[in-house]
Amino acid sequence: MMHRCRTLASAVVCALALLLSPAGLAGGPQSSPVISYTRDIQPILTEKCVACHACNDAACQLNLGSAEGVQRGGSKVPVYQGERSSAVPTTRLFYDATSEEGWRKKGFYSVLDQQGSQAALMARMLELGHKTPLTPNAKIPDDIVLGLNRTNMCPAPIEFDAYAGAHPREGMPLAVTGLTDQEHQTLQRWLAAGAPVESSAVKPSAAEARQIADWEALLNRPGASEALAARWLYEHLFLAHIHFQNGERGHFFQWVRSRTPSGQPVDIIASRRPNDPPGSDFYYRLVPVQGVIVHKTHITYPASPDKLARIKQLFYAGDWQVASLPGYGPQRRANPFETFEAIPARSRYQFMLDNAEYFVRTFIRGSVCRGQIATDVIRDNFWALFQDPEHDLYITDARYRGEATPLLAMPGQNDDVGSVLGLWRAYRDKRNDYEMLRRDAYADTPPPTWETLWSGNDNALLSIFRHFDSASVTKGLIGDVPLTTWLFDYPLLERTYYQLAVNFDVFGNVSHQLQTRLYFDLIRNGAEVNFLRLLPASKRGDILSDWYQNSGKLKMWLDYEDIDTSTASALGIDPHHATRDFGLKLLQRTAGLNVAPDPINRCTGAYCSRPDQPEALRNAEQSLSRLVSRPAAGLEVIGQLPEATMLRIELPNGQREVYSLLRNRAHSNVAFLLGEAYRYQPGLDTLTLYPGVLSSYPNFMFNIPSDQVPAFVDALQNARDDKQAFEAIVERWGIRRSHPQFWDYFHDLSRYIEQTQPVEAGVLDMNRYENL
Structure with a gap:
């Protein structure tokens, strides 16, 4: 097993570890096996860390969904800082730097390196969290700020002692049921051994490689008209997680501009926007999406020979021509209708209609x-x-x-x-x-x-x-x-x-x-x-x-x-x-x-449930339908419910169904940038209940045996605006952040998506999970 040893000191540890591994023993008694990042470490991070540490809003930009993100480390510069007067350099994982040295030059600090006699920053953060466990299924103490209002400290390694002194209960994972003893020991052994990481990049299968070649050949066809069509298609698919017909489960690909043609290693042009000047000759290439798939960034696009034929019909089969290619720059970005006016408008619009859900997701879900x-x-x-x-x-x-x-x-x-x-x-x-x-x-x-x-x-x-x-x-x-x-x-x-x-x-x-x-x-x-x-x-x-x-x-x-x-x-x-x-x-x-x-929300008769479901579930849905399409003036508990609550209904046969209970806030208008709270009309709020997970960011979850659903509904109706009555509901059926089985329940939401819509599955985000 080949490891990437991160420092000269850790190289010695790695070498000893290799000698002591089963492969390095010559018939003597075997010691504990060498820890593999892919086999042993990433699964723990995926289970307990990625739900908070992924995408641009990962605390301190620490993205734990891949070895590259772990090695990149953290940064004190927040991506989301709406009041800044100047744009900041882009820091997109897999794009804007390709080595630890590159990220250090961009201001990122290591969470894996030992500091003299001090353990790595990650090791100390995990130890701080492990020695201050939460009271099972109790509310998180109010002095621990959670959610998007939290100001992340982002301590560098030399600042950890001061952080721990000021925030003794804010180790990692933050304010949630933490690592098991075995998980903690595995991570600490790995960090003490120098945090070795082996390569585990996603590679296309033979079937995927053939389709990639076909798509790249189309978008890189010679000719001015072909180049303009390819540019329009790239700008409309650059966010897509593309999955190929008969492709491998969990394999997704995305379009990039590369300085190198098909058949050569990709050399990404990391422009700030997809329609910024490329700066050199380039080719459109498809590269695997690396790292753990997280639901909030997972906007899928199905690719198949039929899809390819449809694109050829829309963009490459007409008699339209372009005399000269438009350039790049602010004017071209500002008006794509002028930039691409040579391409038939019908073709452009029809392509977007064919894939309307994808396009609306790009700017609504984003x-x-x-x-x-x-x-x-x-x-x-x-x-x-x-x-x-x-x-x-x-x-x-x-x-x-x-x-x-x-x-x-x-x-x-x-x-x-x-x-x-x-x-x-x-x-x-x-x-x-x-x-x-x-x-x-x-x-x-x-x-x-x-x-x-x-x-x-x-x-x-x-x-x-x-x-x-x-x-x-x-x-x-x-x-x-x-x-x-x-x-x-x-x-x-x-x-x-x-x-x-x-x-x-x-x-x-x-x-x-x-x-x-x-x-x-x-x-x-x-x-x-x-x-x-x-x-x-x-x-x-x-x-x-x-x-x-x-x-x-x-x-x-x-x-x-x-x-x-x-x-x-x-x-x-x-x-x-x-x-x-x-x-x-x-x-x-x-x-x-x-x-x-939707017979639950739009019930027009005596039966307000899906007719094809088991009796226990039909009865549960019938009870739950009493909560929906009613204004909060008549169902006051709506005022205490989060935006997106998940209901997990357990059936007698051991199966379960998941529902999204969504709070629809009413507004007098939504026409202004500031002061939204002043335009709320809380008495007109309603609830929508629908089978499935309709949010990447669950705010809370209730787990309810199907025979207790009528009692759950009665309790909500009777709670009105009584905070103590609502807290009793949370105590009985709620899954708080501190619940001993929190992660089992939380990740079961992702498993539900995988079972019902496997292509759409990804790790959900818990940054908005509320402290009810």
Whole structure:
């Protein structure tokens, strides 16, 4: 077994370890086997550490999902620092440095190196946590700050003693059931031996390698038109975790730009954005996703020969030509409609429609891991629909497309702090000029009908749930009819994707992030206005006023273009209950397309459960249905529930079902950057219950035997706003961070995803797990 020994001193330890391993013994009695990082260490880190130490919001940027992340170590520089005046250098694992030395030059410090006579920083942090265990299933002491409000200390090795003195109960894992004695001993033995790490990189199988060759050959075809199509495809798939037909379970791949062609080792061009200048000749390459798959960054895209054929049909089979390739830079980033105008708009839009769930996930669920800067501009639950290409003027009318394209530029390319308000006003006015153009152009078209809505595949109906600073996207229409619905046409879908995914820089400064957030407010407004056109003209103004109550009316006056309240709709919607009647008619008309039938939240008869489930589960769902689609004014306990609660219902046969119990906070409006709490309408909050895990960030979990579900529901109904009554519920059925079996229950959520949607499975995040 070959190990990578990290220092000269540890090299001696490694050599002795190898001599004492079973392979190094010549028939003598065997000592304990050499610890393998892949076999022994990473599984412990995956089980007990990755749930907090992954992605950009890992405490101290310590990513423990791979050997590379462990060796990179920690940093005092937070990725999320919205008030910074200057952008910071990017620190993306596997991209921005490829060696320990490279990361040390970027300010990262080792958590594995011994410091003279002192053990490694990781060893001391683990020891501090192990010697101060938590009281089983008790609340975490209030002086230990948890969640996103925690200010991480990030002590360097020489600062550990001061940290431990000030925070004696804040060792690792932080404020959660810790390592078993055996896990602790294994990690400490490994650290004492110099923390040796063997190579364990994911490699494609033969079947995957063949498909990789086919996809790389397509995107690297010679020719100007081919190069432009490949650039558009790369910019739209760079976030994807691609899984191949007949590929290995757990194998995913992602697109990069490389200085080297297919057949040679990849040399990644680590540009800040995927549409920044590459700086040299390059090739599009597919590389394996390394490390533990974590759910919050796992946005999947299925690749197959059929998918490849579809892309060839859309982008490579037409007669369009491009005389010269567009360059890179801020202007090209700001307006992708101009950059890629040579590619038929129908092809671009159809590709996004074919994969609508993927695209909406990129900017709603996102890969930046902490998203309140964007999510406080959206409602807590709404549906998303798409305009059919045949009814999209940007697709069908070349003259309209020519007039609209210059108005579709987006802010955020200039991050000068002093110019932020002027930039915002300029792009707001440009966007409103586009909305005026769109309104007047559509007024001259036939009234919208149900055929206006695209229904090409099951991506056509999506449900979005916001959980304060994160959000989820699921196929199908889940929950009761929501207050708002978004309708995307091509210009809106493409702008949303570019503004929030391609052009967004999580390492950017306050100006960039503020411009992004403010423009997303206009995007939401545009999606709502598109939807309003489907409703009776006489009611659009009243509906819009209901969405923008109180201070929202000021925002309507300041920043939004007037809506069309005169041209007709031909959908046949009841004007007295327009949004609800639309939702009910939509459910009826799309029953064959909707992959999320929902008798629990939309119960219309005596039976409020899924008919194909075992009797015990049907009875449990019948009881749970009493909690949903009711305002908090009549179910006061909603005010004490977190955003995303998981219910684990245990059946008599030993099986279990998992449900997401989501709190939908009501707002008078969601039109402002600050002061969200002042716009809450808590008496109108509701709950949605749906089978499955609908959040990457569970906030709490209850484990309930199916025969106790009626008692659980009764207790919630009777608790009202009584904190002691709610705490009794938590004591009886809750799984607190300190529960002796916390990790078994927590990771069972991931196992549930693996059993029901294996491609989507990944380790969930517990940074938002609440201390109830």
